[in-house]
Amino acid sequence: MAFKTNRRTFLAGTAAAAGVLAMPAVLRAETIKLDISHYLPPTHGFEVDMLRPWAEELREKSDGQIDFEIHAANSALGKLPRQADQVRAGVTDVALGLAGIPRGRFPHTSIIELPFVVERAEAGSRALWELYQTNQLGGEYDDFKVLGLMTHHGALFHTVDRPIRELSDLKGLRIRSPGPAVNAMLEFEGASAIGMPPSQIYEALQKGAIDGVATTWDLVGAIKLNEVLKYHTDARVYAAAFYVVMNPRTYQNMPENLRTLIDETTGEAWQSKIGPWWDKWDAAGKQDAIDRGQEVIEISDAKRDEWRQQLEPMIDSYLESLKSEGVENPQELYEKTRELVQKYQS
Template sequence: MKTLVKSAALAAIFGLGASGVYAQEVTLRFQHFVSPASANPTHFMEPWARKIEAESNGRIKVELYPFMQLGGAASEMYDQIAEGIVDGGWVIPGYEPGRFPETEALELPFMVTKSAEEASRAAWEFSQAHLMDDFADVKVLAIHMHGRGLVYKKGPAISKVEDFEGLKLRGPSRPVTLLLEKLGATPIGMPVPQFPESLALGVVDGGVITYEQAPSLKLDELTDSHTDVAGDMSLYNLYFIWAMNKDSYARLPDDLKAVIDANAGLEASAWAGRAHDTGDAEGREVLRAAGHEAAELSEEATAEIRALGDEVIAEWIAQMDAKGYDGAGLVADARAAVEATRAQ
């Protein structure tokens, strides 16, 4: 009996649990702004958190807080992480227009493929050359893109460019709102959490978003149709980072830092992208089962939109040049990263 008591005391002193593994040493709180049932939380964030816990032998616990449960707005996520309000989280730089302008190179029309995994690999590589200084306030764990961007709306699906005329459409980033404006729509920028209510209240007629977000946003109920472009390049895309507070990381002992590092980088970025590809397949099935009208624009209509997209790109290059960036160089490097990924 004395031996058991002594062993328990030693276990407590040295942080050992009854199973012989190290007891939890740190809890990391990660926050995001979407439903826990949506693709990235389901297929990336949650498994990533459990993998960190398993590989740390339970010494790290990762808590995930959806719907901004720890407070703040989706547009504040980068500063929340940088300032240590949370230990980590999910950031859409495009929710803060003008702050991270180089990220927009990958969000330009028809820039990346419809494969989120491919696009995410390209985003990681492009970012190593152009964006890590911009994100110096945080520890970047993964950089990724979502899957194909679609146009959802109330009423019949879009079948020609003229159908965009006069529609009030939600847009998540500056590049896509510029394209929507070229198409004759009235773009209304808003983070994804505001989209369902805006549809229900008639603030917007529809908007651009992915397949995977459809179920959690109830787009099968709030809209009647969705439209894709022809070909293997996405109408638009969105750039994300999965990041950690630098002090939270620095406080970890070296062996636990190694666990975080082993689950960061190119392959973590690809994993986050695959989560969206998986979610797209699931969301597409939900829409099909609901009888949601699905349409794909003709090659001719898609070519018209691409021509307008080229105008957006040319104007974006000029704007970036005026700010002191090499706009054409950024576009060329983004395209090269995408092509390199497609060649793998």
């Protein structure tokens, strides 16, 4: 009797094992969960239109082999200066961050943030992606699997009490800045460049700790800055750069089919979407300012050319300073960057 019981148990176990082996590999593969972080509110377009739809696409196309959790600014993993470090250390698997913070992390990339290099996000993003693809960014992304690089549209000066109609109007103001290239521009004009994460900007403006912010219409709308701002100078002066990077060990430990899926849904696949994304995100912030009756100051192309000439000494000085940060030929990279932006702009 014992023999029959054991035999039945054995046969049942064998049948179960055979059933598992007969299952499609995708069903018995272990689920890979990606921890994805960024430094903005969970309602921001970076999450709503980019990161979450991408992660959901991975989950769908992998038949559930890939799952995810997104950690925004309201989480312990949402600190702006830590995004790249968290990925490198394996604390998170994927992160979206601002290339200019902290300073010195991506000095080659910062060149695209200099005044009047980028006016449209699609041109700036394609130029930056080509620079990376052709190994012209000095190996500063060697610690990562790079999923995407991009810029936003040319950004504005937004202020509380003083309208900016000339660059000289910046003198004496405390302006929140997104990175070292913009810091250099502000300081050249006599302003104080203040670094702070988006989560602190509203309160700083409200309390008078800063007088304005250099940023996009998008961020102004996303964190409700129009509640405290009064003036917006649409000069399209600079464009900040962003990265989306992945831990290379996470990527390499994936099965080949999942690595292929990652590759097919990032990088070049994002490029055609960047311009429309920024058009949508910026439109909301601008319309809110208009609805509130705030003054939007449009700077003409002729005036922008004057400003660019005024800032030439600052640009030269900034490029020279990059040599101490490991950029061997900053002037050459600057010219190449401008050339690529113009190519894609046209």
